[in-house]
Structures are given as structure tokens and as C-alpha cells.
Amino acid sequence: QKGGYKHFMLKEIFEQPKVITDCLAGRVDWNRMEVTLPELAALPVPKRLHIVACGTSYHAGMWGKHLLESWARVPVNVEIASEFRYRDIILDPADMVLVISQSGETADTLAALRIAREHGVKVAGLCNVVGSSIAREADAVIYTQAGPEISVASTKAMCSQMVLLTLMALHWGRNTGALSETVRANVLQTLKKLPGQLETVLPAMRDEAQVLARTYSKAKSFFYLGRGHCFPLALEGALKLKEISYIHAEGYASGEMKHGPIALIDPDFPTFALALNDELFPKVKSNIEEVQARRGKIIALTNPGVELKVDHPWSIPDAWGPMAAFLVLPALQLFSYETADYLGKDVDQPRNLAKSVTVE
Ligand code: F6R
Numbered sequence: 027q028k029g030g031y032k033h034f035m036l037k038e039i040f041e042q043p044k045v046i047t048d049c050l051a052g053r054v055d056w057n058r059m060e061v062t063l064p065e066l067a068a069l070p071v072p073k074r075l076h077i078v079a080c081g082t083s084y085h086a087g088m089w090g091k092h093l094l095e096s097w098a099r100v101p102v103n104v105e106i107a108s109e110f111r112y113r114d115i116i117l118d119p120a121d122m123v124l125v126i127s128q129s130g131e132t133a134d135t136l137a138a139l140r141i142a143r144e145h146g147v148k149v150a151g152l153c154n155v156v157g158s159s160i161a162r163e164a165d166a167v168i169y170t171q172a173g174p175e176i177s178v179a180s181t182k183a184m185c186s187q188m189v190l191l192t193l194m195a196l197h198w199g200r201n202t203g204a205l206s207e208t209v210r211a212n213v214l215q216t217l218k219k220l221p222g223q224l225e226t227v228l229p230a231m232r233d234e235a236q237v238l239a240r241t242y243s244k245a246k247s248f249f250y251l252g253r254g255h256c257f258p259l260a261l262e263g264a265l266k267l268k269e270i271s272y273i274h275a276e277g278y279a280s281g282e283m284k285h286g287p288i289a290l291i292d293p294d295f296p297t298f299a300l301a302l303n304d305e306l307f308p309k310v311k312s313n314i315e316e317v318q319a320r321r322g323k324i325i326a327l328t329n330p331g332v333e334l335k336v337d338h339p340w341s342i343p344d345a346w347g348p349m350a351a352f353l354v355l356p357a358l359q360l361f362s363y364e365t366a367d368y369l370g371k372d373v374d375q376p377r378n379l380a381k382s383v384t385v386e
Contacts, residue, residue, distance in 0.1 A: 033177065041182050042352075043221035043222070043225040044221070046185065046224070046352065049190060054218075061200070066150065069122065075100050076110070076122070077123075077126060078135060078139075079127060088257070089188060092348055094198065098199040098201075100198055107132065107135040107137070110141070118147075122149070123148070128183035129158060129381065130160035131382045133385055134383075134386060149163075152187055152190055154169065154186065175381075181266075189217070213346070220345065223345070231357050238340065239368050242365070243368050245273060248296055249276055249278060249291075249317075250299075251283065251300065252299075252300035253313075255351060256306075256354065270363070271365040271366035271371055280309065280310050281309065283313055292320065297323070301328045301332065307332065325338040
């Protein structure tokens with residue numbers, strides 16, 4: 027069942043190239059370089075999109091906001107379902123709520139969907155489980171086609187949600203006329219080669235993760251830093267580390283460090299920085315230097331040719347714009363996986379956690 031892998035989590039991380047291929051199948055016409063999402067055809071482009079989800083699915087939503095706002099110019103509000111449901115929320119009939127849920131059964135997310143429908147707002151669901159409650163109750167459902175996810179820690183499901191959010195941004199960007207031809211071509215060309223690229227790099231990524239995991243497994247706490255679309259990935263990296271290795275980890279927007287958390291930095295409190303070769307790199311670099319000035323150790327996920335002096339630079343291949351996230355995500359997942367496995371934790375069944383949270 028585990029296909030020769032030690033744990034389901036590892037198998038599911040390595041399934042991501044196939045997940046990307048499956049999510050794109052039938053949705054991208056590669057000859058005409060066009061995206062078709064028939065699931066959304068009956069719904070107009072929303073005036074404002076409210077993305078509501080929990081945990082890892084919430085992080086996918088936060089990441090998707092960057093693309094949807096930039097490429098489709100649709101304003102996006104991303105909210106944790108357990109907050110959304112108890113807030114005096116302002117919804118306009120021209121808005122749309124997008125609930126993201128791998129299981130389609132998360133109690134808070136389902137409650138948010140019902141609230142939105144009571145307000146007369148259209149609800150689209152991004153779900154992995156066919157026929158789940160959220161899939162049944164949403165006005166439109168887009169299946170993420172990641173296949174069953176057995177490990178409690180969500181990995182490939184997030185990857186699939188990110189592919190679909192990318193396609194939604196392209197689809198709406200076309201409809202609103204906001205999307206430039208260049209961006210569309212860059213995104214689609216990147217997506218096309220991504221499965222092959224990922225397939226090639228995953229084994230080496232795992233080796234690197236293993237070495238780093240051994241070096242850092244004694245840490246009691248970790249910071250994860252990122253900016254822009256890498257901020258939600260930093261949150262996700264921290265969530266993965268704490269849930270399976272039980273090492274305390276906090277994800278932070280790099281620029282927020284100096285507003286308090288940097289006080290915690292000392293030689294025993296390492297930082298995992300997302301320092302890709304993009305337009306925010308100079309800013310991230312200066313945040314890293316602030317941490318180093320407090321003698322904090324740094325692992326930096328970065329790209330070839332980047333000038334950065336840190337304890338452990340971890341170079342991953344380049345990918346265009348926010349599509350780089352598809353290479354960052356498995357690196358974060360593998361680092362957590364290897365740390366938890368090295369520490370002898372029950373990777374697939376972490377303590378106190380359930381795969382689907384059907385209670386509030
Ligand atoms: C973390 C994890 C959880 C889920 C969350 C939402 O690895 O798996 O944070 O992402 O419970 O679950 P779904 O997506 O099923 O609504």
C-alpha cells in the first residue's frame with residue numbers, strides 16, 4: 027500500500043509530480059494554451075472572493091490570494107473558517123465564497139459554507155473527496171484530483187489546491203481581461219514542465235532534507251520566514267514541522283521579525299528562511315542578516331547563483347514567479363518528514379491529530 031515507501035507521508039510527497047499532471051489533465055488545452063474550468067462556467071467572476079478554510083488548506087488559500095489578486099484583479103479576503111463563522115461578516119450578493127477542504131468534511135469549513143449560502147452568496151468548493159459534504163452543498167465544486175491522502179499531515183492535497191488556485195486565477199484573469207499574455211504563457215509553460223522537473227529533483231531534495239534534519243533535530247524551536255507568496259509557505263513549513271516532529275515552530279512574515287519575535291533569536295533558535303531569487307530577495311536578505319546579527323543559525327531555501335552567506339544554503343531549481351512554490355513546498359515537507367522520522371515519531375499518525383476534523 028505504501029508502494030515501497032516507509033510512510034504514507036513520504037509516498038504522498040513523492041506523488042506530487044503526478045498530482046500536478048492529474049490536476050492539469052483536461053483543464054489546459056496545451057495547443058491553444060488555454061485554461062478551461064467548466065465547473066466555474068455558470069458563475070460570474072466575483073466582485074470579491076472570500077476564501078475560507080482551516081490549517082494547510084487555509085495556507086493554500088493565502089498563497090492563492092497573491093495570484094488571484096495579481097492576475098485576475100479580484101480582491102480576495104482569506105479567512106480561517108472558525109473565525110469566519112462567528113464574525114458579523116459582510117457579504118455582498120456579487121461576492122463569492124471559496125471553501126477549500128481536502129476532506130470536504132471539516133466542521134468549521136462546512137459551517138462557513140452554510141453561512142455564506144444563508145447570505146445568498148454563491149459558494150464554490152475546492153475538495154479532494156468526491157461526494158463529501160462540502161462537495162454536495164457547494165454551488166460549484168472543483169475536485170482537486172490528488173487521490174486519497176492517508177497521512178494525517180496534508181502534503182499532496184496542498185499541492186493540488188495550489189494548482190487549482192493557479193488555474194482559477196488564469197481563468198478569471200482571462201475573463202476580466204486583467205491577465206497579460208506574457209504572464210499566461212509563462213505560467214502555463216512553467217506548469218507544463220513542472221511534473222518532470224519535480225520528479226527529477228525530489229530524490230536529491232530528500233537527501234538534502236535528511237542531512238539538515240540530522241543537524242537541526244535537537245532544536246527546541248524554529249522560525250520560518252518568508253515574504254510575499256512565500257509567507258504562506260513559511261506558515262505551512264512551520265505547521266508541518268510542529269505537527270509531526272513536535273518541535274515548536276513559528277511562521278512569520280520576514281518583515282515582522284523586527285517587531286518583536288527577533289528577541290527570541292539566539293544560537294539555539296534556528297531560522298528556516300525562504301530566500302528565492304525574486305524581486306523580494308534583497309528584503310529577505312536584509313531580514314536574514316538581522317537574524318545573523320543575533321547569532322541565529324540559518325537554513326535558507328534559495329536558487330542557484332544567489333549570493334547569500336548562511337550556515338546552510340539549500341539550493342533548489344528556479345521556476346517562474348510564484349510557481350516556485352511547487353518546488354518550495356516539497357522541500358519544506360521533506361525537511362519535516364526527515365526530522366520527524368529521525369526523531370522516531372509516528373509520522374503518519376501524529377499524536378492528538380485526526381485526518382478529518384468533524385467537530386468544532
Ligand atoms: C495539516 C492538516 C490540517 C488540515 C485541516 C483542514 O497537515 O492536514 O491542518 O489541512 O484540518 O482539513 P481539510 O482540508 O480536510 O478541510
